[in-house]
Amino acid sequence: MPFYSQPKALHAFDAKSEAQKIAFAPISFQAARCLLRFGILDALDQTGGASAADIHQKLQLAGEPLSLYAIGVLLDMGLSMGLLWHEKDKYQLDKTGHFLLHDGMSRTNLEFVHHICYQGMFKLEESLLSGTPAGLSQFGDWDTLYPALSSLPLAAKESWFAFDHFYSDHAFDSLLPLVLADKPAHLVDIGGNTGKWARACCSYQPNLRVTIMDLPQQLALANEACTAAGFAERIHYHPVDLLDEAPRFVKGADVYWMSQFLDCFSEAQIRAVLSHTREAMGRESRLYILETFWDKQPNETAAYCVNATSLYFTAIANGNSRMYHSSVFERLIAETGLSISWQKHNIGLGHTLLCCEIK
Amino acid sequence: MPFYSQPKALHAFDAKSEAQKIAFAPISFQAARCLLRFGILDALDQTGGASAADIHQKLQLAGEPLSLYAIGVLLDMGLSMGLLWHEKDKYQLDKTGHFLLHDGMSRTNLEFVHHICYQGMFKLEESLLSGTPAGLSQFGDWDTLYPALSSLPLAAKESWFAFDHFYSDHAFDSLLPLVLADKPAHLVDIGGNTGKWARACCSYQPNLRVTIMDLPQQLALANEACTAAGFAERIHYHPVDLLDEAPRFVKGADVYWMSQFLDCFSEAQIRAVLSHTREAMGRESRLYILETFWDKQPNETAAYCVNATSLYFTAIANGNSRMYHSSVFERLIAETGLSISWQKHNIGLGHTLLCCEIK
Structure with a gap:
């Protein structure tokens, strides 16, 4: 077992970030689950990036009528969790979001x-x-x-x-x-x-x-x-x-x-x-x-x-x-x-x- | 805002790890909370490292009689979360554990x-x-x-x-x-x-x-x-x-x-x-x-x-x-x-x- 037997090579700033991520972990978990559940990660994957308004329209057509407010809080948390990144108003799937979507084990x-x-x-x-x-x-x-x-x-x-x-x-x-x-x-x-x-x-x-x-x-x-x-x-x-x-x-x-x-x-x-x-x-x-x-x-x-x-x-x-x-x-x-x-x-x-x- | 506007510089392996951390986040949250709640992080901080048996004894004296089983599952999750590291049977506080314990905001x-x-x-x-x-x-x-x-x-x-x-x-x-x-x-x-x-x-x-x-x-x-x-x-x-x-x-x-x-x-x-x-x-x-x-x-x-x-x-x-x-x-x-x-x-x-x- 080559792990856990020495301190992490982590700057104090990053360790403090990790502590905050733990403190809010149940919220980030449910945000990730809803981004999956409502097909938002999937929509971003398929379109190669979309705005909140695009997603709003897509979900309405798919019979999942989420408000722009609901889409907004999820997308912004997705950014903070490193699931997404954005170029102006267009949200893109990031690597962690990709694996959450496609890796059977994490799902x-x-x-x-x-x-x-x-x-x-x-x-x-x-x-x-x-x-x-x-x-x-x-x-x-x-x-x-x-x-x-x-x-x-x-x-x-x-x-x-x-x-x-x-x-x-x-x-x-x-x-x-x-x-x-x-x-x-x-x-x-x-x-x-x-x-x-x-x-x-x-x-x-x-x-x-x-x-x-x-x-x-x-x-x-x-x-x-x-x-x-x-x-x-x-x-x-x-x-x-x-x-x-x-x-x-x-x-x-x-x-x-x-x-x-x-x-x-x-x-x-x-x-x-x-x-x-x-x-x-x-x-x-x-x-x-x-x-x-x-x-x-x-x-x-x-x-x-x-x-x-x-x-x-x-x-x-x-x-x-x-x-x-x-x-x-x-x-x-x-x-x-x-x-x-x-x-x-x-x-x-x-x-x-x-x-x-x-x- | 200099953040969220480009993909994370993250290897696929690390992104997959992040996805798993998200998937188990509610469990890690409660583990961290119990490590704090039962004074285990505090005990490690004060002693500069201790074994599960040392902690068991310390908690018994403090009127928190946790079983060795209970201490064991918490300590091992603490290792996995980067809160702790160990040298043989002696557990040590790592940086993230330090901030979880001492940073008022994360608490x-x-x-x-x-x-x-x-x-x-x-x-x-x-x-x-x-x-x-x-x-x-x-x-x-x-x-x-x-x-x-x-x-x-x-x-x-x-x-x-x-x-x-x-x-x-x-x-x-x-x-x-x-x-x-x-x-x-x-x-x-x-x-x-x-x-x-x-x-x-x-x-x-x-x-x-x-x-x-x-x-x-x-x-x-x-x-x-x-x-x-x-x-x-x-x-x-x-x-x-x-x-x-x-x-x-x-x-x-x-x-x-x-x-x-x-x-x-x-x-x-x-x-x-x-x-x-x-x-x-x-x-x-x-x-x-x-x-x-x-x-x-x-x-x-x-x-x-x-x-x-x-x-x-x-x-x-x-x-x-x-x-x-x-x-x-x-x-x-x-x-x-x-x-x-x-x-x-x-x-x-x-x-x-x-x-x-x-x-």
Whole structure:
């Protein structure tokens, strides 16, 4: 990790500017969102620059009748945020505006932050003090976000799944040959969710059997999707709450698989899940763990996104989990009688794959 | 205005980073706020660097028992935001963190944004479409923020007045000799609010009479404060709603004064208020307008703060006003039969004083 280990080479004036940007950050966020939402960045991109009056006319024709006042406050904030620049009365898209408009990752993150995190993040202070996701109350009376997912407002649900899939989908192609290299007969997908990975595995390796271990209500959804995909014979379901004191486990499978799963738990919970998995494993079993460690990101910006995501876990998801530093996992794995036989970083968008076996 | 008129000299990689920072901005805002709120930045400043365990112990002794988990997610986000850097397990304050901690302006802005703007800003989209401050519903059923001010939750009220006064207080000393240069006998303070300026004027110039024009409920507060200050004889009150079709005006005063007042209105409303003032003015009357124009700010960062404040007017305060471009005021002043005899920029924290007379 070549970053964060020395002071920024920043003039005092620029540091003071950064402090002001932080102080007004929620306002700039919503301004950027509205510049996207009303198609203003898009209009500037397509026309190669336009005046406020041009945009006003264009939006009216498109059935988005924003006042000149509304367009004006957004455009001026766009200038201040470096999304735009202007030549007399003609506004132009600047580079940051270009990426906000065209980069799928920043759009996916922005929609996720607006619909899932924005309101609840107001209660970060309370969440940190209580160890519970106090911000989740925006969606009703839930202990964690997971059972609430299916009853979220549509836009919130869509943005959550888009965020979740954006990161995992980018990793599948390079993961399958790694995890299925030894042609296992039986893979157990712990926390298998909607069965997306189970289906990808069955498509990739013809004779593979998969068992998905998850909460009963998740398995119902997975069953539906996997049966529809024609894998009713090869994918099986093992209902379990892994936070039980002695969860019922599938024993002696060739491969155990946990993808973006352990980051949903506290260190103590991770230790317990790893111990139970260790007990179920045979001498030849392999445990593959796919995680996003903030210290293993390819650059500072990726680490920024990962550390910001931790606070979503704090205030919204469950109050006590996070995206971890890799050293935490190294310690927990060693403490539970497992060892890392090999690891590979920078898979997909900053994932790390750990291959573990019994010590 | 030497800024915003050319594209930023930014590499694509850095522009992409900026886009990600915008996408996660509400999360970074709350992280920064909690790092301040729990005294973590302060602890690092005082100790010259500390580990998470050191901070944990320090906060426990100070009666702020944050878990190591909570301290960990905040510190790691602090690294990602450039507030901190680290040497092994020891976290150090970086320049941006230093200014966030020690610069009164960024603290005042941050508290204002958290308590007054954060929640309501979620409805910026709705506010822009409707021309009403949709975000104000967080505080109850009000048309504008102004009548709601006295019944806001304490922290919100305090942060609003701290924000309001922070900017005006920095301007008073240099304004008094400018506005009272000709030793006027009678000054009319239009939108005089709590009478702070009226009292400052009376203290500065012994024989001056002041009349405050404002809504009746504001005048009651002003009366109390001005009487307590010993100015009962010299400060008078003229209740009026300036948005009435034909508001009752004090005629022929030497000086009419409007400080941070017209930015609370739409262009059409400003035109009407200026017209009525023009009618009340005598040939020798002067109208002084103190405003914060975003294009007259000393640098980009100051303009950023001013343009962000516009969106507070949009979503929270009244839905149709803003911090204007100076050219808008030049046009409105000319349209209402007034002319600018002189103007002075960069007063206090980026204010402009316009001296107007009848054309």
